[in-house]
Amino acid sequence: MGILAHVDAGKTSLTERLLYAAGVIKAVGRVDDGSTTTDSMELERRRGITIRSAVVSFELGDLTVNLIDTPGHSDFIAEVERALSVLDGAVLVISAVEGVQVQTRLLMRTLSRLRIPTVLFVNKIDRMGARYDSLLADIGRLLTPSAVPMGAVRDLGTRTAQYEPFPLVHQGLGEMLAERNDSFLAAYLEDTLGEDDYRRELLSQVRRSLVHPVYFGSAMTGVGVPELIDGIREWLPRATGAPGDPLQASVFKVERGAAGEKIASARIFTGELRARQVVEVHRGSTSYEVKPTSLRVFERGSTTAVDTAEAGRVVALRGMKEIQIGDQLGSVGARSGQLFAPPTLETVIRPVHGADGGKLFMALQQLAEQDPLIQVRKGEEISISLYGEVQKEVIAALLESEYRLAVTFSETTPIHVERPIGVGTAQREIGDPGNLWAAAVGFRVSPAPVGTGIDYRLEVELGGLPRAFHTAIEETVRQTLLQGLYGWEVVDCRVDLIRTHYFSPVTVAADFRRLVPLVLMQALQEAGTRVHEPVNHFELDLASDAVAPVLGKLAEAFATVRNSVVRQGEARLEGSIPAGRVHTFEAQLPGLTHGEGILLTTFDAFRPVVGAPPTHPRTDGNPLNEKQYLLHLNRT
Incomplete structure (x- = not known):
């Protein structure tokens, strides 16, 4: 089971309360005090946020729960993705005060897409400003129309707030279930259903991710938590894998x-x-x-x-x-693909003390083991990919606390990609001028459909070359295309291997590894590439009187508004915005909307850059410049 939420909604506090209820801990830890069980990193305790997913197992009656406490900040969405890939069910925590927030919407959208059975827990009912009716309306409008409250709250927004469960047989639940099952609807209209019928149908619809029960409570006081535990035990599915099946x-x-x-x-x-x-x-x-x-x-x-x-x-x-x-x-699972888009931002990271460059690179490689999407690149300088600015702070703090390294960052910039725009061919034979190796290769490069990645194919006989040489060629092709004509990764590209030759026993795999970049980049240069920039889809909810100034700032950010709806003093704008402009616009938004604007951005696509294409520093010695490339090979 996963516990997910927007940052500060109280999911780590809820985890503590569940552990306390299960008898695993003797006292409930507090995030503010740095005494929680699952935030084990010193940085997590100091900042009061979850950075790395944490696993803890406990018993709820006859049910064993393996609970994964996930980060709430959007910069750590990669951590959340890894947790989602192994979940049977989830609890999505929402603050009764702050309500449905940006990350809450993104998480619910993903849980629904993966059809992960989910129970909602509205936390902080004892805080001033807590809402019930209007929050349920927001949940229905912004998260899911199939959320059904399982109880009401008395003395909402006070320290004496109490959760009062509804009887299982009640009109709201009956209508919700009837909308999704015609046979249940018929029996509901005939008024022939009992509590067992409601229980069976609710269980079926929750486990098919059609309906989402909503519980209210306070993780700090424990109010509503026993009812939530009953909901977890009753509605979320238990693991069904059989020990006798293949691993x-x-x-x-x-x-x-x-x-x-x-x-x-x-x-x-x-x-x-x-x-x-x-x-x-x-x-x-x-x-x-x-x-x-x-x-x-x-x-x-x-x-x-x-x-x-x-x-x-x-x-x-x-x-x-x-x-x-x-x-x-053992074998490949059903949920092994990537759920969220990879990072679209990058920054150059430098050690404060110049002599620490090698130590910094090794430390970043170890951090990349924990978060593979960091993607460390080393050329004249070291760069890393990011989801956002908070990640910079966390990486700097981790490097300082765990590796005693002080670092600085350059300004965050968007990661572009290149796509082929034509067809190009190139080949070199053994003995050709400039071919220093006992190997021959030829390639044809052409565009591939969007989303294909690298489509590598053989037009030569597989048996005409030892398997190790074919492996060396394909691996080098994929490595070479990480840097195209302008230094950006090449995507949606078809590469056909059209010629190979070798001399036995002189030729070794390294001959192909060194020759392939020269020939492949020559073919790519003939085909040509176009640089594309990352663009995010945005949804922005704001008061109608803030629309005019916000539209002005969106225009400055080169955003395009495709849809706008204004009604009853509220507005929603939808469109696209370059990923590199999101952070600046996001920083301006509170002042433009009196702190009430809610912006949700998700990666949408790459679109062609208008004007001069930006370039990216190379780390491969530049196979487009043969003399420079050979000097690079001699140095490495």
Whole structure:
């Protein structure tokens, strides 16, 4: 089960209350005091936010819950994605005071798309300004029309606020269920349904992600939490994987222990996993075998060493040096794809002390193990990809606390991509002028449909070249296209291998690895590329009297408004905005809307850059300049 929310809605406090109710902890920790169980990093305790997903297991009666507490800030959406990939069900926490916030909407949209059964918990009913009726209306309008309240609140917004559950058989629930099941509707109209009928139908619709029960309470006082626990036990689905099936598990977290060893957290969906068992690991189109040296299961707030873990468990694995987040153990799972867009921003990171450059690069590589989307690049300077500005602060704090490194950042800029616009071919034979290697290759480069990535194909006989040479060629093609004519990654590109030749036993794989970039970039140069910039879709809710000044700022940000609706003093604007302009516009929004504007942005697409294409510093020695490239090879 995952606990998800916009930052500060109270999900970590709710986690503490659940652990207390299960008897795992003797006192409820406080986020403000830095005494919570799942925020274990020093930085998390200091800032009072969740940065890394944390796993804790406990018992609710006969139900074992493996709970994943996820970050709430949008800059750490990659952490949330990894948690979503292993969930059976979720609790989405909403603040009764702040209401439906930007991240809440993004999370609910993703939970619905993945059809993950979800219960909503409205927290902070004891705070001044807490809402009930208007908040339920906002939930129906902004999150899901299938949310059904399971109770009411007495003394709302006071310290004595109490949650009062509805009887299961009531009009609101009956109408909601009837809208989604014709046979239930017929019996509902005939008034022949009892409590068991309601319970069966609600269970069925929640587990199919058609209806979302809404509970109210306070994680700080514990009001409403027992009812939420009953809802979790009754409505959310239990793990169904069978131990006798083939092993299928997914790695969703990688961290390092005190001795620097990798520790991988994985969810076992089916089958069983044994310590020191040889396991096949799948990553994209590649696979390899590994043998975990240690196997621990999460239980009662800690981990316990075991010899075997069965389907439904979350485990911590040691002894797998090459393991990465997203790796599939045994066989490939159904939810192994990426749910959210990759980062569209990047920044150059520099050590305050120039001599620390090598140490900084190694530290960033270790942080990238925990968050693969950081994507560290090293050329003349080191750059990293980001989701937002808060990530900068967190990376700087982690480098200082864990590696004793002080750093500075350049201004954040958008990550562009290149797409081929024509067809280009190039080839070099053994003995050709400029070909220093005992290898020959030829390529044809052409555009591929949007979203294809790199479509690599063979027009040569597979058996005409040793398998190791084919592997070297394909790997180098993909590596080379990370930097196109302008230095940006090339996407949506078809590459046909049209010529190969070698001399046995002189030729080695390294000959192809060095020759391929020269030939491939020559073909790409003949085809030509166009640089595209990342563009976000935006939804903006604001008061109608703020529309005019906001439209002016959107125009300054080169945004396009495609749809606008104004009614009863409120307005909604929808359109697109360049990703590189979002942060500046977002910073201006509170002043333009009296602090009431709600902006939701999600990656939409890449669109062609108008005017001179921006360039990106190269790290590959530049195969477009043969002399420079050869000097680069000699240095490396």
